Amino acid sequence: MKILHLISSPRGEASFSIKLGNAIVEKLQAANPGSSLITHNLTDSPFPHLEEVHINSFFTPLENYTPELAEAVKHSNEAITELKNADAIVIGVPMYNFGIHSTLKAWLDHIARAGQTFSYSENGPEGLVKNKKVYLAISSGGVYSEGPMKVYDFTESYLRSVLGFLGMVDVSVFRAEGLNMPNLKDEALGKAVESIIL
Numbered sequence: 001m002k003i004l005h006l007i008s009s010p011r012g013e014a015s016f017s018i019k020l021g022n023a024i025v026e027k028l029q030a031a032n033p034g035s036s037l038i039t040h041n042l043t044d045s046p047f048p049h050l051e052e053v054h055i056n057s058f059f060t061p062l063e064n065y066t067p068e069l070a071e072a073v074k075h076s077n078e079a080i081t082e083l084k085n086a087d088a089i090v091i092g093v094p095m096y097n098f099g100i101h102s103t104l105k106a107w108l109d110h111i112a113r114a115g116q117t118f119s120y121s122e123n124g125p126e127g128l129v130k131n132k133k134v135y136l137a138i139s140s141g142g143v144y145s146e147g148p149m150k151v152y153d154f155t156e157s158y159l160r161s162v163l164g165f166l167g168m169v170d171v172s173v174f175r176a177e178g179l180n181m182p183n184l185k186d187e188a189l190g191k192a193v194e195s196i197i198l
Contacts, residue, residue, distance in 0.1 A: 001032040004086035008104035009094040009139075010043040016189055020137035021092035023193045026176065028088055028135075033198055037059045038082060042103035047075050049102070050109050058113050076110040083111055088133045089168070091159070095140040100155045108162055117166045127167025134163055134171045137192075141180030172197075 005025050009015035024168035029035050048054065057065070083089065089161075093100055111117055117129050136159060144153035156173055163171060176192035178184030 001028065001035040001087045002085055003028055003037045003090065004082055004184055005037060005039040005090045005092075006093045006104070006107065007039065007041040008043065008101040010091055010101070010103075011094070015057070015092070015094065016139040016179055017092035017094040017137050019189060020174060020176050020192050021034075021090050021135075024090050024196055027196055027198055028090070038086075042107055043101070044065075046103045047079070047106040047110050049106050054110070076113060079107060079111050080113065080116055083117075083129060083132075086132065090135045090137065093136050093138045093155050093159065095138065095144065095155050099154045100158065107167060112162065112166060125165065127165055128167075129167040132168045132170065134168050136171060136173045137176075138173060139176045139179060141178075143177045143179065143181070143184070144177055145175050145177060173198045183188045 003025060004023060007015075007018055007021065009017045011018070025039075026039065029037070053068060053072040057069040058076065060069055083114050091104070095105065114120065118125055118127050120126075136156065138155050140153075141156075142149050144150055144155075160171055163169075169190070174196055176188045178188050
């Protein structure tokens with residue numbers, strides 16, 4: 001099994017999404033001896049936010065590339081190759097202001113490319129990244145999986161939508177939540193790790 005692990009928290013060893021993501025990776029490795037692992041900390045080596053040159057590089061035919069466009073498309077090409085080569089993708093998702101961290105959004109912007117990871121036909125859009133298993137390791141200070149705050153959760157719904165659009169529809173979600181709530185925080189990570197079923 002080829003595992004791709006994406007980290008999007010800037011909190012290092014204090015990050016619960018990283019701890020939960022690592023636990024998922026460890027269980028995958030235990031269940032699949034000999035697996036390979038590629039880990040990217042998107043906050044240490046962030047993808048550039050999309051600028052005009054990146055967008056132009058996505059839509060310019062290869063034979064018309066300038067050196068500038070060839071350089072601009074490198075991040076995207078490398079990320080898409082890694083994604084297509086992976087069997088399982090583990091994504092650490094800390095919730096910030098009800099959504100995902102901007103570094104993860106930037107990565108998504110570089111992998112969502114017409115003709116590469118999705119296409120349009122007379123039947124509508126079709127995702128081209130298929131037969132992948134995705135695991136989301138979501139952490140949050142409050143409880144957003146249920147209850148009155150669920151409507152504020154734009155992590156899981158957004159990621160399921162954009163990943164599904166690209167063809168990745170087999171998504172499992174594990175949550176360490178209530179991390180800022182006195183009655184829940186001490187057991188939140190342990191309960192999340194225990195809930196991991198591959």
